[in-house]
Amino acid sequence: MESEALLSVRELRIAFGGVEVVRGLSFDIRPREVLAIVGESGAGKSLTARALLGMLPRGATTSGTISPDLSAHRGRRISLVPQDALSALSPVHPVGDQLAAAVRSVAGVSRKEARARAVAALDRVGIPDAARRARAYPHEYSGGMRQRAVIAMATVNEPEILVADEPTTALDEEHRDQVLRLLAEQREAVGAALVLVTHDMDVVRGHADRVLVMYAGRVTELGPGDEVLDRPRAPYTAGLLASLPRNAIPGRRRLPALRGTPPAPGTLPPGCAFAPRCPLAAGLCHTAEPEPRQTAGRLVACHRPEELPHPAADLFLQERRPA
Numbered sequence: 319m320e321s322e323a324l325l326s327v328r329e330l331r332i333a334f335g336g337v338e339v340v341r342g343l344s345f346d347i348r349p350r351e352v353l354a355i356v357g358e359s360g361a362g363k364s365l366t367a368r369a370l371l372g373m374l375p376r377g378a379t380t381s382g383t384i385s386p387d388l389s390a391h392r393g394r395r396i397s398l399v400p401q402d403a404l405s406a407l408s409p410v411h412p413v414g415d416q417l418a419a420a421v422r423s424v425a426g427v428s429r430k431e432a433r434a435r436a437v438a439a440l441d442r443v444g445i446p447d448a449a450r451r452a453r454a455y456p457h458e459y460s461g462g463m464r465q466r467a468v469i470a471m472a473t474v475n476e477p478e479i480l481v482a483d484e485p486t487t488a489l490d491e492e493h494r495d496q497v498l499r500l501l502a503e504q505r506e507a508v509g510a511a512l513v514l515v516t517h518d519m520d521v522v523r524g525h526a527d528r529v530l531v532m533y534a535g536r537v538t539e540l541g542p543g544d545e546v547l548d549r550p551r552a553p554y555t556a557g558l559l560a561s562l563p564r565n566a567i568p569g570r571r572r573l574p575a576l577r578g579t580p581p582a583p584g585t586l587p588p589g590c591a592f593a594p595r596c597p598l599a600a601g602l603c604h605t606a607e608p609e610p611r612q613t614a615g616r617l618v619a620c621h622r623p624e625e626l627p628h629p630a631a632d633l634f635l636q637e638r639r640p641a
C-alpha cells in the first residue's frame with residue numbers, strides 16, 4: 319500500500335510570458351522518502367523544486383495545487399539546501415549566530431536555547447568542537463566544513479521536507495558521495511523527506527527511494543529508484559541511462575547516446591515531446607501527447623512502453639564522433 323503523502327502536487331503549471339515550462343505535473347512526496355527529480359537541462363526540475371518552497375522567480379505564473387502549501391513555513395517545515403555553500407552563509411556573522419538566528423526566526427525560543435540548538439546542529443553534521451567552531455566566521459571554515467554548516471542550517475529546525483537542488487554539481491566524485499551521504503544521514507536524523515534535484519542519473523542510484531524523470535515540463539516516468547534504473551520503461555529514461563559516461567567503452571566505435579536536445583519552451587512538437595529523439599516513435603507518438611499511466615509498478619508517459627527492449631542501450635547506439 320502507498321504511504322500517505324506528506325505533500326501533494328497536482329496539475330502544476332508554471333509559465334513565463336504565456337509559455338508553459340512546467341506542464342501539468344502531479345506527484346506526491348511521502349514521509350521520510352528521498353525523491354530524486356532528474357532530467358536534462360530545461361526540463362523544469364528547479365522550477366518545480368522552487369514552487370514547493372514558494373521561491374519562483376519574478377514573472378512566473380502558476381496554476382494547479384501544492385498542498386499543504388508550506389511556502390509560509392520556509393526554514394521551518396520545508397527548507398532549501400543551497401547549491402553554493404559559500405554564498406549561502408553571510409561572511410559578517412559567526413556561523414553559530416547565523417544558525418541561532420534561523421532558530422529564533424521561527425521557533426520563538428530563548429537566545430540560550432537557540433544557541434544550544436545551533437551548536438547541536440553543527441555537532442550533528444560532524445563539525446569538530448562545535449561549541450568553539452560556532453563562534454568562528456565562514457572564512458575560517460574549510461570548504462567541506464562550510465558545506466556541512468549549510469546542511470546544518472537547512473536542518474536546524476527539523477523540517478519535514480528538505481529540498482536540495484543540484485547539491486553536488488560543483489563537486490568531484492569523492493566529495494559528491496560525502497555530501498550525499500551527509501544529506502541522507504541528516505534527513506534520517508531529523509526525520510525529513512528529501513527532494514533531490516539532479517541531472518545526474520548516477521546520483522540517483524543508491525540515494526533515492528523514488529525517481530521522477532521529467533522531460534519538457536512533464537512526468538516521463540515515476541517509480542521506485544532502483545527499479546526505474548535497472549529496468550526503465552520509458553524510452554527517455556532508457557536513453558538517459560544509456561548515455562552515462564560509464565557506457566563509454568574506450569575504442570568502441572559506436573556509443574549509446576541520446577541524440578538531439580530537448581525542445582525549447584514554446585516550440586514543442588505535436589504529439590510526444592520526446593518523439594523527435596525517440597528511436598521507438600511511430601504513429602500516435604507524433605500526434606498525441608501521452609498521459610502518464612500506471613505500468614509495471616510505476617507511472618510511465620509513453621504510447622509504446624511495451625516496445626522498449628531490455629537492455630535498451632543498443633537502441634541509442636551512435637557513431638562516435640572523431641576526436
Ligand SMILES: Nc1ncnc2c1ncn2[C@@H]1O[C@H](COP(=O)(O)OP(=O)(O)OP(=O)(O)O)[C@@H](O)[C@H]1O
Pocket residue numbers: 334339357358359360361362363364365366375376377517583
Ligand atoms: N526566470 C525565468 N524566466 C524565463 N524562463 C525561465 C526562467 N527560469 C527558468 N526558465 C525556463 O524554464 C525552463 C525550466 O527551467 P528549470 O530551471 O526548471 O530547468 P531545470 O530542469 O532545472 O534545468 P537546469 O538543470 O538547467 O537548471 C527552462 O527552459 C528555462 O529556460
